[in-house]
Amino acid sequence: MTFYKLFHGSCLDRLKEIPARTVNAIVTDPPYNIALQPQRELHNGETIQNDALSDKEFIDFYEQVFYQYYRLLKRSGAGYLFCGWSSYPKFYDLLEKRFIIKNCIVWDKKHFGIGYNYRPQHELIIFFLQKDSTHKIKSNNLSNVLSVSDVPNELHITQKPTELLKILIRESTDIGDVVLDSFCGSGSTMEACQELGRSCYGVELELKYINTIKKRCFGKIFLDRQVKYELCVSPKVAQETK
């Protein structure tokens, strides 16, 4: 039975509810800590939460998150964390305390975006493993530059292409395995898992994106497998709607 379990709330709290060593891969795209200013016409000037942390806040926050990754990821599992060039050193230093960093994958978006002083065409993905891991990806001839066209940010201001996520998931998991995304956004990782027959735990802080994920991923029926959907509302929201 594949499952899609979505938690509303902060991953600082909700990851604690997932049993230890039950995750085959972490594929996640946290806020890059760049105080992103989104396009006004598409997203009404909305910003991302936890995207402008001080150095101390950043360390406090991600030390807790990465401890949970360490607790949840199986020995044989793999982790993929998206980041930008400016947040890469900070994420790297904190991840390295608990994991072996195996590679830095470059996502080449094939086209450059808005900006100046060399317009941005790539993002980075830190590939990390448990320190005692023997994990190997399936392909022997895959480059660490993945060229996949970006998608329009219709569902989220930093929406990632499902096709890119599918490469990472396919390389590091098997059918029926469990993937975790603790910064779900619009649910691109969950959708990629559905297309590949993997289960997924997702966590997202903002209720509006929980609703997007529900529309995008929940209730789908598959001919080749049984599926269970579960939404864990935040204790705060549950209290308010009583």
Ligand SMILES: C[S@@+](CC[C@H](N)C(=O)[O-])C[C@H]1O[C@@H](n2cnc3c(N)ncnc32)[C@H](O)[C@@H]1O
């Ligand atoms: C970079 S976006 C992810 C976008 C996603 N990859 C997609 O394709 O839609 C990061 C997400 O993390 C969420 N977030 C921020 N702080 C969080 C926290 N403490 N716990 C869970 N989610 C959080 C934000 O609301 C945002 O939707």
